[in-house]
Amino acid sequence: xxxxxxxxxxxxxxxxxxxxxxxxxxxxxxxxxxxxxxxxxxxxxxxxxxxxxxxxxxxxxxxxxxxxxxxxxxxxxxxxxxxxxxxxxxxxxxxxxxxxxxxxxxxxxxxxxxxxxxxxxxxxxxxxxxxxxxxxxxxxxxxxxxxxxxxxxxxxxxxxxxxxxxxxxxxxxxxxxxxxxxxxxxxxxxxxxxxxxxxxxxxxxxxxxxxxxxxxxxxxxxxxxxxxxxxxxxxxxxxxxxxxxxxxxxxxxxxxxxxxxxxxxxxxxxxxxxxxxxxxxxxxxxxxxxxxxxxxxxxxxxxxxxxxxxxxxxxxxxxxxxxxxxxxxxxxxxxx
Amino acid sequence: xxxxxxxxxxxxxxxxxxxxxxxxxxxxxxxxxxxxxxxxxxxxxxxxxxxxxxxxxxxxxxxxxxxxxxxxxxxxxxxxxxxxxxxxxxxxxxxxxxxxxxxxxxxxxxxxxxxxxxxxxxxxxxxxxxxxxxxxxxxxxxxxxxxxxxxxxxxxxxxxxxxxxxxxxxxxxxxxxxxxxxxxxxxxxxxxxxxxxxxxxxxxxxxxxxxxxxxxxxxxxxxxxxxxxxxxxxxxxxxxxxxxxxxxxxxxxxxxxxxxxxxxxxxxxxxxxxxxxxxxxxxxxxxxxxxxxxxxxxx
Amino acid sequence: xxxxxxxxxxxxxxxxxxxxxxxxxxxxxxxxxxxxxxxxxxxxxxxxxxxxxxxxxxxxxxxxxxxxxxxxxxxxxxxxxxxxxxxxxxxxxxxxxxxxxxxxxxxxxxxxxxxxxxxxxxxxxxxxxxxxxxxxxxxxxxxxxxxxxxxxxxxxxxxxxxxxxxxxxxxxxxxxxxxxxxxxxxxxxxxxxxxxxxxxxxxxxxxxxxxxxxxxxxxxxxxxxxxxxxxxxxxxxxxxxxxxxxxxxxxxxxxxxxxxxxxxxxxxxxxxxxxxxxxxxxxxxxxxxxxxxxxxxx
Numbered sequence: 001x002x003x004x005x006x007x008x009x010x011x012x013x014x015x016x017x018x019x020x021x022x023x024x025x026x027x028x029x030x031x032x033x034x035x036x037x038x039x040x041x042x043x044x045x046x047x048x049x050x051x052x053x054x055x056x057x058x059x060x061x062x063x064x065x066x067x068x069x070x071x072x073x074x075x076x077x078x079x080x081x082x083x084x085x086x087x088x089x090x091x092x093x094x095x096x097x098x099x100x101x102x103x104x105x106x107x108x109x110x111x112x113x114x115x116x117x118x119x120x121x122x123x124x125x126x127x128x129x130x131x132x133x134x135x136x137x138x139x140x141x142x143x144x145x146x147x148x149x150x151x152x153x154x155x156x157x158x159x160x161x162x163x164x165x166x167x168x169x170x171x172x173x174x175x176x177x178x179x180x181x182x183x184x185x186x187x188x189x190x191x192x193x194x195x196x197x198x199x200x201x202x203x204x205x206x207x208x209x210x211x212x213x214x215x216x217x218x219x220x221x222x223x224x225x226x227x228x229x230x231x232x233x234x235x236x237x238x239x240x241x242x243x244x245x246x247x248x249x250x251x252x253x254x255x256x257x258x259x260x261x262x263x264x265x266x267x268x269x270x271x272x273x274x275x276x277x278x279x280x281x282x283x284x285x286x287x288x289x290x291x292x293x294x295x296x297x298x299x300x301x302x303x304x305x306x307x308x309x310x311x312x313x314x315x316x317x318x319x320x321x322x323x324x325x326x327x328x329x330x331x332x333x334x335x336x
Numbered sequence: 337x338x339x340x341x342x343x344x345x346x347x348x349x350x351x352x353x354x355x356x357x358x359x360x361x362x363x364x365x366x367x368x369x370x371x372x373x374x375x376x377x378x379x380x381x382x383x384x385x386x387x388x389x390x391x392x393x394x395x396x397x398x399x400x401x402x403x404x405x406x407x408x409x410x411x412x413x414x415x416x417x418x419x420x421x422x423x424x425x426x427x428x429x430x431x432x433x434x435x436x437x438x439x440x441x442x443x444x445x446x447x448x449x450x451x452x453x454x455x456x457x458x459x460x461x462x463x464x465x466x467x468x469x470x471x472x473x474x475x476x477x478x479x480x481x482x483x484x485x486x487x488x489x490x491x492x493x494x495x496x497x498x499x500x501x502x503x504x505x506x507x508x509x510x511x512x513x514x515x516x517x518x519x520x521x522x523x524x525x526x527x528x529x530x531x532x533x534x535x536x537x538x539x540x541x542x543x544x545x546x547x548x549x550x551x552x553x554x555x556x557x558x559x560x561x562x563x564x565x566x567x568x569x570x571x572x573x574x575x576x577x578x579x580x581x582x583x584x585x586x587x588x589x590x591x592x593x594x595x596x597x598x599x600x601x602x603x604x605x606x607x608x609x610x611x612x613x614x615x616x617x618x619x620x621x622x623x624x625x626x627x628x629x630x631x632x633x634x635x
Numbered sequence: 636x637x638x639x640x641x642x643x644x645x646x647x648x649x650x651x652x653x654x655x656x657x658x659x660x661x662x663x664x665x666x667x668x669x670x671x672x673x674x675x676x677x678x679x680x681x682x683x684x685x686x687x688x689x690x691x692x693x694x695x696x697x698x699x700x701x702x703x704x705x706x707x708x709x710x711x712x713x714x715x716x717x718x719x720x721x722x723x724x725x726x727x728x729x730x731x732x733x734x735x736x737x738x739x740x741x742x743x744x745x746x747x748x749x750x751x752x753x754x755x756x757x758x759x760x761x762x763x764x765x766x767x768x769x770x771x772x773x774x775x776x777x778x779x780x781x782x783x784x785x786x787x788x789x790x791x792x793x794x795x796x797x798x799x800x801x802x803x804x805x806x807x808x809x810x811x812x813x814x815x816x817x818x819x820x821x822x823x824x825x826x827x828x829x830x831x832x833x834x835x836x837x838x839x840x841x842x843x844x845x846x847x848x849x850x851x852x853x854x855x856x857x858x859x860x861x862x863x864x865x866x867x868x869x870x871x872x873x874x875x876x877x878x879x880x881x882x883x884x885x886x887x888x889x890x891x892x893x894x895x896x897x898x899x900x901x902x903x904x905x906x907x908x909x910x911x912x913x914x915x916x917x918x919x920x921x922x923x924x925x926x927x928x929x930x931x932x933x
Contacts, residue, residue, distance in 0.1 A: 049541040050512075145622070191402035192568055196612035200622035218542065221614035248616045262546035264575035266598060266613055272553070273575065275546035279511050415831045439835055446833030459824040461843050472842075473832055519828070526832060 010037040010076075011212050012061065012180055017073035019060055027070060028284035030056045032236045034073070035311070040179065043206060043213040045223025045244065047259075048233035051282030054216045057233070058182045061214070062099050063090070077180070091125050098173035102185040104165040108157045115153030118172045126176065140171040143208075144201050163194035170202060174209060181206065181213040188217070199226060220247060220259055232256045235292035236283025242317040250328070252319035254297045257331040291322070299327055366429050368393045368562050369414070369449065369530045374423035376409050383409045385586040386423070391530070391579075396556070396563035398573040398594060400609070401583035407566045410583075411532050414564070415451050416442075428529055447477050450528035454535035456515035460507045466493065466518040467503050473525040488525070495558070496521040497551055513544035517551070524555070532564045537572060549575055570613050574598055582606045667923035674923075677916035684728055685735035692725035696882050705899040717891050717902040719880075727909055730882035734910070737798050737876070738863035744802030745863075746856050749809025750848075754840045756810075757817030771807040779804035779866045787875040794867075797876045801866055809855055816851050820844045850928035858921030861914040868910050884910050 017034040020027040031053045038044050048054040059065050061075055063082060075082040077097065085093050101107050108117055118140075119133035128136075138149030144167040146152055157165060166186060173181060183202065187195040203226040206213050217223050223230045224244035232240040232255065240253040251257040261274040278296040286292035290305040297304070304322055311320045315328065367390035376384040384406040391397045401407040412418040414425055416435065424433045428448045436442040453459040461469065467489050474485045493503040496517040507515055516536060523531055533552070537545045549572065556563065565577050573580060573594060580597050582590040582605065590603040601607045611621075664675055689696070693711060700720035707715045714723035752771070756764040779801045786800035787793075820826060821844065829839050845852075870876035871885030879886050887906035895903055 049543060192570075193402060193608055193612045196620045197623060200620035203620060204622060219614055221616055221618055224616070225614055225618050225620055245617075259542055260616075262543050264546070264549065264571040266571040266574055266610070266615060269574050269595070273546040273550050275550055276543040277547075279513060279544060280541055417827055417830065436833075439833070442835070443833035446831060449831075451828065451831050453824040453828065455824060459828055461825045461829075461847065463843075463846050472834075476832060476834060522828070 009039045011040040011042075011078060012038040012214075013074075013076040014057075014061070015074045015076075017057070017060060017071070017075065019056060019065065019072075020070045021066060022068040023284075029286075030236055030283045031060065032283055032286070033311075034233075034236075034238055036231060036238065036241070038180065038212050038214060040212055041210045042229070043203075043215060043227040045227035045230035046214055046216045046233065047218065047220050047223050047230055049218055049259075049280040051235065051280055051285075052233040053236040053283055054233050055184055056236075058099065058184050058214060058216055062097060062182055063093075064099075095121060095125050095176040096178050097180045097182065098176065098178040099182040099184065100166070100169045100173050100186045102188050104162065104169045105157060107169070108165070110157050112156075113153065114155050114157065114160070114168055117157075118153070118168065118175060121172075121176050136175060137171070140175055141168070143174075143205060144168070144171045145197075146171075163190050163198060166190065166194075166198055167201060170198070170205065174205060174211075177209075179212060181211050182216075183213060184216045185218070187222070195222075202226065220256075220263075232259070235281040235286040237286075237292065237320060238311055238318070239293065239320045240317065241311075241319075246317070250315070251331045252314055252317050252324050252328065253293075253321050254299050254327065254331060255293050258296075258298070291320075299323055366393075367391055367426075368428060369564065370426045371410070371414070372424045372426075374410065374413065374425065375421045376406070376413060376418060377421045382586050384413070387581070387583075387588050388423075389581055389588075389591070391562055391564065393529070393562060394560060395579060396565065396577045398565045398567060398577035398580040399583060400567060400570065400573055400580055402568050402609075404585065405583035406586040407583045408534060411451065411534050411564070411566050415449055415532060416445060443477060446528075447526045448528055449530040449532065450523040450526055451532040451534060452516070452519050452523050452536040454538055456512040456519065456539060457507075459519050460515055460522075462507050465504050465506055466498060466510075466521065469518065469522050470525045473522055477526050492521045492525055495524070495555060497547075511544075513540055513548060516540065516548060520548075520551070520555070524559070524561075527559075529562060530564060531561050532566065533576075534566045535568070538567065538569060545572070552576060570598060570610065571615075582609070663924075663927065666927055667920065670919050671923035674916035674920040677912060678920060681731060681735060681913045681916075684731040686732075688728040688731040692722075692728040694722035694725045696721060696725040696729040697880065699880075705894060705897070707899075707901065714905050715899075715901050717887070718894055719890075723887075723902045723905055726882045726887060727884070727905060730884050730887060730906070731909075733794065733877050733881060734864070734868070734884040735913075737794050737867040738860050740798040741801045741805065741863040741867070742856050742859050744799065745805035745809050745859060746852065748802065748806045750813055750845065750852060752806070752810045753813035754817045754844060757814055757821045758836055758840055758844075760821075767810075771810055774803070774807045777804055779862075780869060783866070783870045784873075784875060787870075792875045792878060794877050797867060797870045801863055801870075805859060805862070809859065812855055813848060813851065816848045817844060820847050850924070854921055854924035854928045856921075857917055857924055861917035861921065864910060864914050864917070 014034060014036050017031055018029070019031040020029050022028075034053070034057055036044070046054045046057060056065070060071060061082070063085075065071065071083060077093065080089075082093065115134055115137060118137040119128075119130065122128040122133040122136065123130060134150075134153060137153055141149035141152055146164065146167055152168075160168065170186075186202070187198050190198060199222070206226075213227070215223055215227050220230070224247055227244055230242055230244045230247055231238055232242075232253065234255050240251065240256045242252055242256070247256060248260050251260065258274070258276045262276055264270065264273060276296050281292055287305075289307055291297070291300070291309055294300040294304040301323065309320050309322045311318050312324070314324050321327070370390040372388045374384055374387045375382070387406070387410060389397065399407040399410060409418060413420050414427070414432075416432065419435060420433055424431060426432065427445070430448070432445055436445055464472070470489050470492055471485055474480060474488055480488065489503070498514065498517055498521070502510060502514055507518070510518065519536075537548050540548060552563065553576065555561065563576060565573060567573050577594045579592065580594045581588045582597065582603065584605045590597060590601065590606045597606060598610060601610050664672055667675070698721065700716075703716045703720035704718055705716060706712075706720075709715070712722050712724065714727070717723050717726060752767055756767040782800040782804045783797045786796040790796040826839055826843065829843065830836075867876055868885030868888070871883050872889040874889065877883040877886050879890055884906045888903050888910075891902035891906070894900060
């Protein structure tokens with residue numbers, strides 16, 4: 001997994017992405033030097049708390065940033081520079097990169113039928129005739145576990161529950177045959193049993209169709225469940241990238257370990273949770289020349305406040321910690 | 337009446353034994369909150385279908401369920417925001433099944449059971465500082481003079497971990513976790529015996545959630561308040577409560593000590609709930625497809 | 636269900652506590668932009684004139700001198716003379732008082748009544764709300780001027796009757812706009828938290844709900860002032876409001892109207908410009924404040 005090799009194979013390649021947004025006249029940083037690769041067919045998790053920049057990363061990739069956003073750095077999809085796409089090329093991009101959002105109801109027109117919504121991109125961007133598009137939509141609904149697709153296509157969004165609507169969104173996203181799926185907290189607003197179901201569907205379909213996926217969530221274990229690799233973000237930067245199964249047993253960054261340790265355990269009650277003091281910082285609050293996590297870090301040393309650590313390769317992953325190599329093996333996310 | 341398990345459980349920790357011992361002693365005393373045959377109908381929908389439980393003083397209860405289970409409706413009925421269709425609610429020995437008749441009655445009920453809501457961004461008056469919000473409650477319930485009130489405000493803000501600057505700030509200058517602390521302090525100002533936490537940590541970041549959960553445990557140690565935790569998050573439930581009731585479609589399907597329910601669930605729904613919680617090594621498993629005749633009520 | 640609070644990074648609340656220069660009344664005005672600030676100045680001038688107008692009038696506004704009727708601007712008489720030979724400028728300055736007091740009374744009346752009905756309807760909902768809404772719907776059918784004419788027919792012409800009639804006619808608009816805001820506040824958990832504490836409904840409405848509607852109330856009142864001014868000027872123009880020879884901008888248009896056709900438009904136009912200028916200022920400021928009120932919610 002060397003940098004050069006990954007770049008050759010990468011379907012999506014993000015390099016040094018820095019984004020600022022205008023807030024009350026000033027430009028505020030929301031992403032700082034974000035670099036990541038996603039290979040074809042690979043599922044990558046993106047985990048972070050409020051202000052970490054995880055959602056912004058997805059929006060930057062999908063060219064959905066708010067007006068006035070300033071973007072530096074490069075995003076390449078299949079070799080093409082995403083920022084320069086216009087017109088037909090941009091529409092083509094949107095059929096290859098699909099996004100599902102946290103709240104399906106906010107992204108669906110309530111006065112149009114499910115069928116209209118699902119087949120829109122097929123009909124307008126890919127020129128598929130209406131009858132054929134409906135057939136494909138009904139078949140895709142079957143794949144996400146919604147039987148009687150033809151009848152469902154004629155229904156309106158309010159007739160479906162949140163979980164069902166999210167499945168519809170997944171089906172709609174898959175219809176145009178994308179190569180990359182961006183999922184921005186798709187299950188956060190769902191009940192936990194519904195979440196498990198939707199996650200299973202997402203995992204199954206992704207593998208069946210050979211899609212790459214960027215799965216954004218605040219839940220470390222949720223990302224690890226269906227993603228081979230997980231990236232952890234803090235204050236607008238990537239602080240760790242790791243194979244999912246090693247996140248708890250061998251984390252490379254104190255923040256990842258702390259995040260894992262702060263969560264209560266369903267299997268036993270802790271006499272006291274290992275809470276991280278302070279609160280999560282946003283990118284614009286992070287100091288320009290120090291580790292953003294240092295004030296809250298149990299392992300911080302004076303050197304940590306003198307410069308921003310580089311995101312360095314370590315043990316098959318990456319870590320933005322000066323002491324990563326030293327701390328390896330001591331950072332278990334275990335409960336007391 | 338509520339069934340009480342003996343103190344010997346699978347994973348007994350020293351503090352649990354202490355509290356269980358005390359609870360055993362108090363088991364004969366009045367429960368601090370008791371609900372019997374509680375039922376709520378909204379036209380054709382039965383939101384809560386005959387639920388009963390009793391919480392002995394010093395114990396905390398979790399009402400677990402997903403959306404549509406009726407757990408929030410139960411909480412609202414207990415604090416008087418909804419009126420039960422039938423059944424009774426008793427808190428601190430006094431019946432509160434019907435709306436309060438006088439202002440004095442309303443105030444007294446407010447000093448018995450309090451509630452902290454889920455969304456920190458709308459549960460505080462945006463125009464009130466934390467100090468003013470607490471002061472308003474103190475004036476309402478106690479006849480303290482200004483000096484005494486100031487001291488009490490300082491005690492409460494310190495108890496919930498707010499510094500002087502945060503106590504004087506308006507909600508819009510505070511983060512979600514800080515606002516939730518203000519909401520807790522405001523609820524505690526009335527010195528309630530029972531504090532209902534309606535998904536109060538669900539909207540918080542993981543690291544903040546841990547802080548607030550520790551805080552809630554500390555508060556309980558110091559004030560002996562009983563918590564009623566309304567939640568869908570089984571890990572939080574384990575951390576904070578002694579006993580639990582699992583709700584599904586308005587009915588209580590399983591009840592018992594929290595540890596036993598989570599380690600050895602008996603009811604299929606509880607088992608399914610338990611299996612759906614992400615944890616290290618968890619993998620989602622798919623169930624049967626949605627039947628054709630389901631009108632969106634299932635997942 | 637639950638949602639982890641993903642506050643967009645750029646608007647995280649804690650560090651953004653104080654918005655530089657945006658606090659207080661001055662900050663609010665600055666936020667209304669150039670149009671808003673100019674309007675505020677115009678309104679301030681009008682208010683000052685309403686208070687001190689009669690004293691700073693250079694000449695007697697009431698004394699007729701027919702030999703000077705319709706004479707144009709000359710010497711110290713910047714705007715010339717009206718149809719009875721009175722100095723137009725002095726009459727405008729003196730007339731500011733009655734021209735501004737009338738709308739003020741209308742606005743106060745309509746806002747107090749409208750706010751009361753809106754908040755009570757939103758608080759009690761159910762039957763009370765239905766009845767109130769139906770009552771308001773009936774009142775909507777009566778244009779302000781029509782009610783004022785009716786009032787004049789019943790109670791005789793004069794500013795009081797006209798102002799009361801207009802207040803009643805405007806009240807439904809206020810109630811409708813504010814009811815939405817009141818319902819929104821009512822639906823927020825903080826009112827439920829206060830109810831659970833045992834705070835009375837009246838106290839919650841007065842101390843919490845109304846103060847949180849204040850930006851909207853101020854915006855609505857400002858816009859309303861403009862409407863009231865136009866309607867009252869029209870009523871006075873028709874001879875049913877302020878009675879001549881009392882100085883009043885609406886009356887001045889009416890009594891100097893013949894001059895327009897005879898080639899002496901200045902007196903009537905001057906009064907018209909005053910009315911239009913002040914009304915536009917109130918409209919602009921009111922709409923800017925309205926925008927601010929919508930944007931403030933967080």
